[in-house]
Amino acid sequence: MPHPASPSRQLPTEEARDLLALTRDIAQRAIAPTASEQEDAGRFPREIFTLIGEAGLLGLPYAEEYGGGGQPYEVYLQVLEELAAARLTVGLGVSVHTLSCHALAAFGTKQQRADHLPGMLGGAMLGAYCLSEPTSGSDAASLRTRAVRDGDTWTIDGTKAWITHGGVADFYTVLARSGGEGARGISAYLVPGDAPGLSAAAPERKMGMKGSPTSQVNFDGVAVPDARRVGDEGHGFAIALAALDSGRLGIAACAVGVAQAALEASVGYMRERRQFNRPIADFQGLRFMLADMATGIEAGRSLYLTAARLRDAGEPFSAQAAMAKLFCTDMAMRVTTDAVQLLGGYGYTADFPVERYMREAKVLQIVEGTNQIQRMVVARHLAGPESRD
Template sequence: MPVERLLPTSDAEDLLALTREIARKELLPRVDAAESSATPPRDVFRTLGRAGLLSLPYAEELGGGGQPYEVYLQVVEEIAAVWMSVAVGVSVHSLTCYPLAQFGTAAQQQRWLGDMLGGDQLGAYCLSEREAGSDIASMRTRATEADGGWTIRGTKAWISHAAHADYYTSFVRTDDTAGKGISCFLVPADAPGLGFGGPERKMGLAGDPVAEVIFDDVPVDADRMIGERGQGMAIALSALDAGRLGIAAAATGLAQSALTAATAYAKERQQFGRVIAEHQGLAFMLADMEAATASARAAYLFAARLKDAGRPFGKQAAIAKLVATDAAMKVTTDAIQVLGGAGYTTDFPVERYFREAKVTQIFEGTNQIQRLVIARHLLSENA
């Protein structure tokens, strides 16, 4: 089902066309087998990087595509409509580049950023811990100064690309100063003492491996600290605003796929002498699914346009993440209902869409946290 889009430039239209072509030729033939076997598609990120699709929202002088964030997010949505695990991976990878691109020195950017944006280096974002999910200020992983650099000890949890990434953008405690005790480091995958837990046994997104990252006295050179000492909390929260939009776009693409599958089935399946799409009760369900998907798209695009205009967008990012991921859960649930018993089988992809949708309401801040963020913004504005 084609999505009506209003793109700012002809270059953006070409990028969307390129994305659809890559998704059709490179992703679609592989998605079912890779998800069934839980095989992470590492080479896909190189393909996307070489096509320039991983660097879109970053400045051209940094080696990026110099595209508006609204264009980048629509690329993520198009990828998610074909392979959600890859779209989530693209969003996570972009998140790992953000601290270096926004807070790194020119020397750090010149040394590392090109390979990251080009897809030759795949990143993991190490923020969450078992006891410090939404409450990141309570993290325990700690870096201590040693031999002119740092030594990191602790464990991060629920990390996408763990054991498959080339670097780990890691947030760790460098002192116990309230609000300023966390710093950001770029840890290479071959650092001594860096280890990994076994893959989490998840209900969905099998192509996006998630595991613990274990820092067992990992030595890190001093020049791998990104930003100032104690600036990590501000960097992480700033990055999460952008990351929430990536998840919102991916969730919208997932909802669109479920809607497309349900609509196609409803136009073919016959009951009581006519196709089921002609029954008003089911037609209304499809209409509600379309309204939810379109609303999700509108929410993330509005937030992205605020970001592109240099205006505050934190509240709108939280709204977009909340609206889009709740929409994905509803639309994928309803898609199974439209297909009936067939939707509950693995013969059709909607059961996979349903399983993939659930976690979008949890990562990048649970939707309960999004409500808290929205409420704080709202009450602060009114005050």
């Protein structure tokens, strides 16, 4: 498919073009060929994260002085799209890792960044982001995990839920209640994955992304030095929200990647499948479905890149990030559902990848804030906060 040459995908530098070419090579050579088989087996591809880390793709949007790639979000998101098109477990995993590094990179002290970021960005370590809990998802400010200070040490107790990389991460960025109720009583902490008292429950049994472990993570008296508190005490919720705006763009790019993969699978099948002595790609009704799929993909790509360019320019981008996450993930659900329809009975079997794409697309409408929450975010930018009695 000609999507790399589409107008929205023009890359700003020769280095960026080389990065995308490298990503595409890794995706096609090391990720895509075994993606379906490994997803069916529920296998987490830790070696792939090591490979892309060694290739310099695991810390792209962060500063080079700390081991990052120094690339704009415009470039990083297109790398994510390529990885997600090959296997969503990998693309989403890189997005989550990038999210888990954001608090330290944006709000950590210079000493904290020097101490921890090189290892986090260099490929040897994989991160997880701990905000949601069993009783607080969309209402994240009501979290109950508590951090109690005693001198220079914090003790964390509680349970986090729906944690991507739970049980396999090398570090966790954890939001915990360090003060009173509400958003202002929350602080952020960088917790090592092998900290005593930290454990993960059995992975959730999911309809898609079976190779990506998602689990509850338990904190039972986990001691964390104050030197690992990120940002000011009580400012953790603002840190979380700042990370989520960027994380939503990552999900949008992943959604476009999954949709692109579904479109390419559909076109390939329709060129080969014959009915009534002609390829089914000749039938106008089916061609129109392809046109609608491609139009949605290009619109979604343009939307997430527009938001990324605002972010790169230092302009407000929260509303555009919510729009991109909302549009791209709803679009991916439509495109992958249409892909199953285009393949007919074969689309409903595991012999073709489109049924996996459809199952995977569903979760993208939920993670990093449900699409109902995204609509609330966009509406607040348009009409102001909701009235309170």
